[in-house]
Amino acid sequence: MAAACLFCRIIAHEIPASIVYEDEALLAFNDINPQAPTHVLLVPKRHIETLNDLQAGDDQIVGELVRRAAAIAAERGISATGFRTVFNTNRDAGQTVFHIHLHLLGGRSLQWPPG
Ligand code: AMP
Ligand code: ZN
DSSP: OOTTOHHHHHHTTSSOOOEEEEOSSEEEEEOSSOSSSEEEEEEESSOOOOGGGOOGGGHHHHHHHHHHHHHHHHHTTOTTTOEEEEOOOHHHHTOOSSSOOEEEEESSOOOSSOO
């Protein structure tokens, strides 16, 4: 755990969050500033700053994040209508929290390309 990291502190239950799903390896919680009717963040419990820091040994957790996002989309009934999954990395993508997180967005029509 990185003591100064907001998402590590949410994972440690030191800061409250609206938790959607939790297991040994990952946590999913509602984004505090939702951009769509469904806006869930999925994070590995292990602190990884950006996608640039991924190692081969992280393949399993990345797969779990993506599969869990699809499962949450299914629970919300948006699998067929569609949803978006996004990892923002560093400044140009607007990453503000440096603990990797997969955004799951859906429940409305989303524009492409993003701004
Ligand atoms: P990013 O810009 O990709 O780094 O996304 C960070 C996301 O974290 C933003 O969508 C924020 O709204 C969200 N966020 C920031 N603080 C919290 C919090 N305490 N609980 C839940 N989501 C948060
Ligand atoms: Zn962290």
